[in-house]
Amino acid sequence: MRVDGKRIVVVCGSGGVGKTTVSAAIALRLAEERERVTVLAVDPAKRLATALGLPKTPGERATIRVQGTRLEAQVLDTKRTFDELVERHAGSKESAQRIYDNRFYKRIADTLSGTHEYMAMERLYELATTEAWDGIVIDTPPTRSALSFLDAPKRMTDFLGGQMLRWLLWPYRKGGRMGLRGVSLGAQAFSKTLGRITGTELLSDLGQFLAAFEGMYDGFKQRAEAVLQLMRDPGTGFVVVTAPEGRSLEEAGHFVERLAEAGMHLMGVVVNRWRMAPALTVPEAVTAALAAGTPSERALAATLDLGRNLQALERRERAATEAFAGSTPEVPLTFVPQLPLDVHDVAGLSEIGGHVLP
Amino acid sequence: MTGTRPDLFDRSLLVVSGKGGVGKTAVAAACARAASRRRARVLLAETEGREGIARLLHVPSPGFAERPTRYGHAVLSITAKAALLEYLALFFRMRTLSRSLQRAKVVDVATDAIPGFRDVMVAGKLYELTWWRAGGERNRDRLPYDLVVVDAPPTGQLLPFLRSSTAYRELIRAGRPHRQLESIDRLLREDTGVVLVAVPEEMSVAETIEAVEALRDAGLPAPIVVVNQVTPPPFPKGVRAAALRLEPSEVVRMLKETDVESDEEAAEDVLRAARDTHVRVREERRYISRLAKSAPVIELPFLYAPSFGPDEVGTLSETLAR
Secondary structure, eight states: OOOTTOSEEEEEOBTTSOHHHHHHHHHHHHHHHOSSEEEEESSOOHHHHHHHTOOSSTTOEEEEEETTEEEEEEEOOHHHHHHHHHHHHHSSHHHHHHHHHOHHHHTHHHHSTTHHHHHHHHHHHHHHHHSOOSEEEEEOOOBSSHHHHHHHHHHHHHHHTOHHHHHHHGGGSTTOOTTOTTOOHHHHHHHHHHHHHHOHHHHHHHHHHHHHHGGGHHHHHHHHHHHHHHHHSTTEEEEEEEOSSHHHHHHHHHHHHHHHHTTOEEEEEEEEEEOOOOOOOOOHHHHHHHTTSOHHHHHHHHHHHHHHHHHHHHHHHHHHHHHHHHHOTTSOEEEEEOOSSOOOSHHHHHHHHHHHOO | OOSOOOOSSSSSEEEEEEOTTSOHHHHHHHHHHHHTTTOSOEEEEESSOSOHHHHHHTOOOOOSSOEEOTTSSEEEEOOHHHHHHHHHHHHHOOHHHHHHHHHTTHHHHHHHHSTTHHHHHHHHHHHIIIIIHHHOSSOTTSOOOSEEEEEOOOHHHHHHHHHHHHHHHHHOOSHHHHHHHHHHHHHHHHSEEEEEEEOSSHHHHHHHHHHHHHHHHTTOOOOEEEEEEEOOOSSOTTOHHHHHHOOHHHHHHHHHHTTOOOOHHHHHHHHHHHHHHHHHHHHHHHHHHHHHTTSOEEEEEOOOOSSOSHHHHHHHHHHHHO
16 A cells, blocks of 8 residues: 555544554654654554553643654544534634533534544544644544444534424424424424423423524534545545454445545555464374374474464455455555554554555 | 353343444344243344344344244344334324324434434333233234343443433333333343453453443443453463474474475464464453453353354354353
8 A cells, every 4th residue: 555645544444443553553654754743543442542652631642752753643532622613613602602501412422423423524624724744644433334434524514404303393492483384283293292202301402402503504514515625635545444354344345435436535445454374284184193192292283273273264354355355456455464462562553554554 | 250150041131232343243143042042032133223133144134023033033123213113103003193204204313313212212122022012911913022132232332222211211201101111221220131242352351341330330230241252272281381382393393204294484384373372362361351350251262264154153152051
C-alpha cells in the first residue's frame, strides 16, 4: 500500500480487527517523513495507550517521541465534540445551554446510532481545516456495519430535520402550532398510544430538543456537507482493516463498495493478523509413531501436530481471503502477520508499520 | 475455575452478549444446542437482524417467525419494529392502524429515535415467548419456551437493554402496559442468566471485567464469562521442557530416522511456531485468571478447523454441556 501524498488517512473496519494499532502504525510511518503528524484514536486499549503515551483523558493531547520522530496523539471525546458543535451553531449561550440541559441530548450518544461516527468525522474536519497538519491519521469507532459510518452525517441531519419525527411529536412540542396541516387521525392515535407506551415526558423532551435544534439545522446541514466533501477530497484516503475471516472480510467488502459509491478514495485493504503456518509436512502415521516414543520424540510429535493445525487454519483463512480478493480484484491487499503477543509497544507498532507501508 | 460450575440453563432466558468479533453468535448457538439436550423447548433468538444465525447454522433466514431446526432448538430473528407491530395487534387491536403506520414509516422513526424504545420492544417479545405464553390460556397455538437463548446486543448496549423495562415502568405508571413492564422487569431480573463472551486478549478482558462490575452495580443478574477461542496448549504435560529444548538439527535427525526428509530452516520454522503458541498460551492464562477473579469462567477452545459452521458449533456445545 502507498500513501501517495495523502494528507488524511481514515482507518476503518469492523470491531476487533486491530484498527487502533494499524492507525498508530501508519501515523508512526508518516511521522518519519513529515513534520507535523497527528493520530486521532477512538477508544484505544489501555495497555496500548499507556505504552504509546496516549493521553489518558478523551479530548486531551500528548506528544509521542520515537527515535528522533515525533507525533501527536489525541483520543476522541464524543460528548465534548458534540458540545462544541452545538456551541458553534446555537447562536447564543442561552440556547446552547437549553440543549445541554435537555435530557434527550444528555443521552444522545447512547441512543442515536451514528453519533460516535459522526463526531469522529466532525473532529477530523476541525483538525483538517483549523490546524496546520502535514498528516492526520484517524481511527474510527467500531461500527455495527460499514454503512452506519458513511451514513452518519446524513442520518444525523435527517433525524434533526426529520419531518416524520416532527409530525409525530407535534403535540409534545412547546408552543406547537395547533391544527398542523397533514396530521392525520392515524398519526394522532399513534402519537397518543406512543405517549401511553413511552411516557409523555420523554416525548416532550424529544420535542423540545428538536425545537431547540430548529434554528441550527441549516448550519448543521452545511457542516455535514462540508465534512462529506472533505471525505471525497483526493487528499483523503481510506484504509480498510479486516481479519482473515469470512464475516470480517464480508464487512470489508461492503466498505469497499460503499466507498466507491460515495466517490471516496480507497488506499487499500489491510488483512491483519495473518497467520503463516510452518511449511513442514509430515505424514500423520509418522507423528503417531513419534507420539509413542521418547520425551524428545513426543515433543516433536506435538510440535508437528500444531504445525498441521496451523496449516488447516491457514487454508481456512486463505480460502476466505482469496474469495474476497476474487470479488474485488482491483483492490490492493496488504498482509500483516500475526505477532505472537498483542502489540503494546512502539517496537511492535514499528514492525506493523513496516508491513502496512513498506 | 474453582468450585462447581454454575448452571447456564436453569432460567427462562439466557442473554449472551460480548463485543463484536468475539464469536458471540457461535457461543449463543452452542448454548442453545447444549441446552436442548436437557430442556424440551429451546429457542435461539437474534436481536440485531444481521442473519448471523442463518449464516452460521446454514439454515434459511428465520425472520419474525419461529422456525424449527435439525439441531434440537428453534430459531427466530427479533426486530423492534416487528415486535411493536405484534404488540399493537395483540393488545390494542390496532392491526389495521399498525399496517398503515408501517406504510408511513412512522414505526421506523419511533423505534429509531426514541431512547430505549427498541430495547423495550425486544424485551417485551422475549417476555411474550416465555412467561406470557406460559400464563396465557387464549393462545394454545403458541407454546411457551423452556429457555430462550438470546444473541443479544453487544456489551456496550447490554445494560440499557436489561434496564429498559425498569426505565419505562417508571415512566408509565398505570394501566396494562405498566403491569406488563413490571413482569418484563421481573423476568429480566429474576429469571434471566447473562453470559458475557470474551476472548483472551487485553482489550476484551478489560471490557468484560468492566461489564461484570456494571451489571453488579445495577443489581442485574451476575454474569458467567465464557472465554472463547482459548488457544489449546501446544505440548502435552510432561514434554513441555523437552519441546522447548528441541533444536532444528535434532528435528531433522529424528525425522530422518522415520524416513522423512527435511531441512533445518523448515524445522526452525515449525519450532518457532510452537514456541510462539506456547508464549501466547501463557499470556492467555494470565488474562483468564484475571477474569476468573471477577466472575465464574467457562473456557471454549480455539478450533483449528478448515471452516466454521454447524459442526464446530456442535463441538463447542459439547464442552458447554459437560
